[in-house]
Every structure is written in C-alpha cells, then in structure tokens.
Amino acid sequence: MRIQPVVAAACRQRGAPNEITIENKTYATDSWTNTPPSILAAIPRRLHLQPNHPLSITRQLIESRFPTYETHNNLFPVVSVAQNFDSLGFPLDHVGRSKTDTYYINSSTVLRTHTSAHQADTFRADTSPGYLISADVYRRDAIDRSHYPVFHQMEGARTWDRNNLAQFSSLEDAIWADVHAIPKHSTDVIQVSDPNPTYDADRNPLQPGHSAAEIEAVAAHLKRSLEDMVVTIFTSARSATSASPDQQQEPLKVRWVEAYFPFTSPSWELEVFWQNDWLEVLGCGVVQHSILSSAGVPSKLGWAFGLGLERIAMLLYGIPDIRLFWSTDPRFLSQFNENEQIRRFTPFSKYPACIKDVSFWLPKETKEVDVKDPRSDSDVTPAGGLTSPSTPASSVSATTTSNAFHENDVMEIAREVCGDLIEDVRLVDEFTHPKTGKRSLCYRANYRSLERTLTNEETNELHERFTGLLVERLGVELR
Numbered sequence: 001m002r003i004q005p006v007v008a009a010a011c012r013q014r015g016a017p018n019e020i021t022i023e024n025k026t027y028a029t030d031s032w033t034n035t036p037p038s039i040l041a042a043i044p045r046r047l048h049l050q051p052n053h054p055l056s057i058t059r060q061l062i063e064s065r066f067p068t069y070e071t072h073n074n075l076f077p078v079v080s081v082a083q084n085f086d087s088l089g090f091p092l093d094h095v096g097r098s099k100t101d102t103y104y105i106n107s108s109t110v111l112r113t114h115t116s117a118h119q120a121d122t123f124r125a126d127t128s129p130g131y132l133i134s135a136d137v138y139r140r141d142a143i144d145r146s147h148y149p150v151f152h153q154m155e156g157a158r159t160w161d162r163n164n165l166a167q168f169s170s171l172e173d174a175i176w177a178d179v180h181a182i183p184k185h186s187t188d189v190i191q192v193s194d195p196n197p198t199y200d201a202d203r204n205p206l207q208p209g210h211s212a213a214e215i216e217a218v219a220a221h222l223k224r225s226l227e228d229m230v231v232t233i234f235t236s237a238r239s240a241t242s243a244s245p246d247q248q249q250e251p252l253k254v255r256w257v258e259a260y261f262p263f264t265s266p267s268w269e270l271e272v273f274w275q276n277d278w279l280e281v282l283g284c285g286v287v288q289h290s291i292l293s294s295a296g297v298p299s300k301l302g303w304a305f306g307l308g309l310e311r312i313a314m315l316l317y318g319i320p321d322i323r324l325f326w327s328t329d330p331r332f333l334s335q336f337n338e339n340e341q342i343r344r345f346t347p348f349s350k351y352p353a354c355i356k357d358v359s360f361w362l363p364k365e366t367k368e369v370d371v372k373d374p375r376s377d378s379d380v381t382p383a384g385g386l387t388s389p390s391t392p393a394s395s396v397s398a399t400t401t402s403n404a405f406h407e408n409d410v411m412e413i414a415r416e417v418c419g420d421l422i423e424d425v426r427l428v429d430e431f432t433h434p435k436t437g438k439r440s441l442c443y444r445a446n447y448r449s450l451e452r453t454l455t456n457e458e459t460n461e462l463h464e465r466f467t468g469l470l471v472e473r474l475g476v477e478l479r
C-alpha cells in the first residue's frame with residue numbers, strides 16, 4: 001500500500017530516534033510519536049513555579065482563595081492515554097485523542113492535554129478533601145496571540161465522604177455547613193446570573209445515585225467557591241487596569257452557563273463580563289461517580305473545575321500576546337513582582353509585522369479537508385480544551401482518519417520552522433476548482449518578533465522553509 005504524504009507527516013519522521021528521554025525517563029517511540037524536540041524543550045521551564053513570573057503570581061492569587069486545599073504543582077507532564085482520556089470517560093472516537101490534536105510520545109503515552117489527567121490519581125491518593133493542581137499542558141493547536149502549544153491550567157476539586165459526616169445527619173447538611181463558611185459577596189461587588197435549574201434530565205442530568213438535595217448543596221458550594229475566586233481575580237485586574245482604582249466600581253457581572261464535559265454531570269461554565277464581552281473563565285461540574293469509584297473512593301461525591309492560567313494572567317496584567325510568557329527578556333520579566341500589587345504590563349515596543357501568504361493545492365487523494373472556517377472565532381473551552389460532544393469544523397477527523405489534511409499540521413510546521421517568530425497563521429481563502437475538483441487553500445502567516453525587528457532576508461528565509469516543508473510533509477502543491 002502506498003503511504004500518502006500526509007500520513008507520513010503524522011507518523012514518526014524518517015531518521016527519528018527509537019526512543020525519547022524526558023528528564024531521566026526513557027520512552028520507546030512508535031508510529032504514534034508526533035512530539036517535536038521544540039515541544040520537549042518547554043518541559044523543564046515550569047513557568048507556573050518560576051518566582052515573580054506572571055503565571056506563578058496568578059496561580060498563587062487563586063490558591064490564596066482556597067487556603068485549606070492541598071496544592072500539587074510538580075506533577076510530571078508525561079501521562080498515559082488511560083490517565084489523560086480513559087479514566088475521565090472520554091469516548092474512543094473523541095477528537096481530543098487524535099494525533100492532530102495531541103502530542104503522543106508513543107501509542108499509549110502522551111503529554112497531558114489537561115490537568116484533569118491527574119484527577120483519578122489524586123482522588124485515589126485521598127490525602128485531602130480539597131486539592132488544586134497547577135501544571136503545564138500540551139496541545140497541537142492554532143497559532144495566534146492567545147494560543148500556544150504549551151500552556152498552563154489549574155484544576156481544583158472538593159469532595160465529601162458519605163461515610164464520614166461528623167456531627168451531621170445527612171450529607172447535604174454537612175455540605176451546607178461548608179457552604180456557609182465561604183465568603184459571600186454582596187450585590188454591590190458581584191451580580192450573578194444563574195437562570196437554569198441546577199440539573200435538567202435532558203440537558204444537564206443528575207447522576208444516578210445522587211439525590212437532588214445533595215447536588216443542590218454541592219452546586220452551591222462549587223458556585224460560591226468559584227464566585228469568590230473570580231471576585232478576587234477581577235478586583236485585582238480592575239485595579240490594575242483602571243486609571244483611578246479607588247473610584248466606586250460597578251459590580252462585577254458573572255453568569256453560569258450549562259456545559260458538557262465527559263467527566264462531570266451536571267456541568268457549567270462561568271463567564272465574566274469583561275471589557276464589554278462575556279469571557280469564559282472556567283469549566284466545572286459534579287464529578288462523575290465512575291471516576292471516584294474506580295479510584296477506590298466510592299463513598300465520595302464532589303465537584304471539580306479547570307481553568308487556563310494564561311487567559312487569566314493576560315487579562316490581569318493586560319499581556320497582549322501569549323508568546324510573551326516564554327520570554328526571558330528582562331524588559332518583560334522585570335515588570336512582575338509577587339510581593340507587590342498587580343500593575344498593568346507596559347508593552348516594551350511593538351516591532352513591525354511581516355505578512356506573507358502561501359497558497360497551495362491539496363493532494364488530489366485527500367478527501368476530507370479539515371480546516372477552520374476563516375470566519376469562525378475561537379472554538380476552545382475556558383480551559384483551552386475541546387471537550388464538547390459537538391465539535392466544531394476544525395476537528396471533524398476521528399482518531400483513525402490520519403490521511404485527512406489537518407490545519408494543525410500546518411501550524412506545527414510553522415512552529416517548527418519559526419519558533420516564536422510567528423504571531424499568527426490564518427486561513428484566508430479556500431476554494432474548489434470547478435473542473436478538476438482540486439481544493440486550494442491560502443494561509444496568511446504573520447511574522448513578528450516580540451524582541452526585535454526581523455530583517456527581510458530572515459522572514460523570506462523562514463517563509464521559504466515553511467512552504468518547502470508544507471510540500472515535503474503534507475504533499476501539497478504550491479500555486
């Protein structure tokens with residue numbers, strides 16, 4: 001059988017090593033391996049732990065609202081497919097499992113795509129009723145100012161044990177006592193819109209074995225905890241961004257929206273009205289009981305949430321480009337101090353962009369075209385993930401359709417060639433030739449360094465290498 005060029009792109013490249021060593025652990029590679037050295041190089045950075053780094057300060061700000069929760073901030077990013085997907089109930093055909101979306105070390109090992117990968121193990125260890133996990137996570141994704149293949153998430157969870165109710169006569173009474181201990185902010189500070197019932201048999205069901213009264217109590221604890229956290233974050237963000245921080249502020253507006261995640265039910269997203277738009281801040285819900293029972297704690301029930309630290313740090317400080325978090329330039333790093341109040345980031349300069357298009361024909365045998373609608377906006381969840389059962393057009397190919405063209409392969413090649421010198425890659429045109437039926441795509445690459453002006457020769461050379469690799473790896477024909 002002839003191997004199509006696009007298949008080869010997703011497989012181990014010729015001359016690729018038979019094993020990969022990551023911080024003293026060695027893994028055999030196979031036909032699933034698709035993690036480039038540039039991604040592996042990010043692993044030792046641990047930005048969420050770097051003193052005075054904005055991601056670390058953001059982490060600590062959130063942790064400060066959960067003083068009794070145990071923190072886990074040093075969990076290793078290489079996990080099994082079982083930890084990342086199976087343990088959380090991801091269906092076998094979920095798009096998140098595909099090679100186009102996830103960095104595989106080999107067929108059974110991935111770079112975690114979310115901090116939820118550690119839920120089952122943390123529930124199994126059972127060392128604390130509440131925990132927070134902060135960590136780097138890895139996803140093949142678009143290139144633009146808010147997406148980077150490595151980013152950071154925080155996971156949180158709180159559980160109660162039916163077999164350990166202390167002085168309370170019911171589980172819901174025990175939970176409500178904890179609810180009343182969480183700070184509740186007045187409507188001068190936060191206005192909460194929560195129009196839906198806590199659960200709905202069709203849209204957001206209660207799990208078998210959970211009573212309505214129990215889940216009302218769990219949901220109240222979840223919502224009050226997370227509302228308290230966003231009040232803290234957005235109050236800091238406002239005083240950093242407002243010209244006169246002491247003047248009387250409007251109350252913060254937030255709303256609870258029904259959501260879907262394979263590992264919670266019912267589930268929600270929390271949105272905050274920020275700079276004239278509703279912004280998704282986190283995903284959360286009542287933990288699927290199957291996760292707790294498989295983890296050896298069947299008498300427990302509780303809630304979990306996940307959020308993206310970059311998104312929060314970007315709005316806290318007004319950081320305009322996600323690549324900046326990786327900068328070692330003192331003009332960036334010197335602006336953050338964990339012992340001082342949060343102040344708005346001052347961009348040190350904006351160097352000129354250099355825009356170049358590449359148009360190509362897809363190989364004729366490519367049936368399924370897997371690209372983003374040029375008009376569509378971001379399609380990610382608040383934590384940066386695609387977890388809904390109805391996935392958008394960008395990711396229709398299932399795990400096994402590896403011969404489909406996938407936009408993320410274009411992104412990966414651009415990253416491999418340009419590193420952080422590319423700001424944005426976007427599909428700007430797409431058409432099918434009426435006679436030949438061949439499909440043409442045009443991508444626009446925006447080259448810009450955050451630290452200096454790129455020379456013409458330099459961008460020309462980057463663009464040539466980028467387009468050359470598109471031909472070599474994806475079998476496209478330049479126009």
Ligand code: DAH
Pocket residue numbers: 113114115116155156261263264282283284285304305306307381382383384385386387
């Ligand atoms: N893991 C999800 C993502 O990456 C975020 C998330 C949603 C985590 C709901 C949770 C949760 O713990 O309950 O998009």
